[in-house]
Amino acid sequence: MKANEVSRLTELPISTLRFYERKQLIPEQFISRDENNYRVYDEEVVKYLQDLRMLLTLGFTIQELILLINESSHTEKEALVKYKIEHIQELEAKLEASKTFLKDVLKGKADFQTRCKSNHET
Amino acid sequence: MKANEVSRLTELPISTLRFYERKQLIPEQFISRDENNYRVYDEEVVKYLQDLRMLLTLGFTIQELILLINESSHTEKEALVKYKIEHIQELEAKLEASKTFLKDVLKGKADFQTRCKSNHET
DNA sequence: ATAAACTATGAACCTTGGTTTATAGCAAAA
């Protein structure tokens, strides 16, 4: 596959594919070059990029993903994954709290304004 | 309260308090000035800032929070909150998926490497 | 009363995660 098709299938701009590659987020095995120096992507890269996006949108940083992908021993990966799973669980708790909070905003039960000192001049 | 104490209680740097204020993320009622032009914060601001941080870490942008806090009608707030709750639910689903994925990485069942073409040279 | 610590301001600076631009070679269709 060439860049165009990967871009279409992943819905990532080609510029982003190149950006990820520059950042070493795409293992070499997924990308080779043809005789014109055009990139040739392995089909598996589509699934790979979808996972990558998911982790990025969940708040993993590029640096963390590089660790997870390339640079670390199994032990280091283990520590990072454990740390991240804990982080995700905290996030989940916050998500629950914020849903409640936001629903209360809608009901007028609570919001940023009514939380202040009450105004006795009304 | 002065800046120092708010900073201590919220664990936000004073520079961040001022940044939020500049961005209009802190309603005026929470902040006045003493005779030296020093900021005087209402005690309630601590709880307020904790909520604010939570929403920011959950992926709300400053612009969205400004809408929620200051500028919108009830109808607009309603739309924004509904939209955001949906977004949060998508995030929750992704969090679940990523936990599974990450646990699999640890077990060696799946990871970024083994997902590639198998290597027949071993 | 003077040094050390806190407050103020605006402007410049920084990092992250990309996107855009400028320039050029290759290709597919008309």
Place this chain on the structure above:
DNA sequence: TTTTGCTATAAACCAAGGTTCATAGTTTAT
């Protein structure tokens, strides 16, 4: 065969969310 489109690269640019700096007034401790 030439125009339209895809590919390449390096470098500049961008927006978000802060942080640091330069400069100056205040206040607290010694």
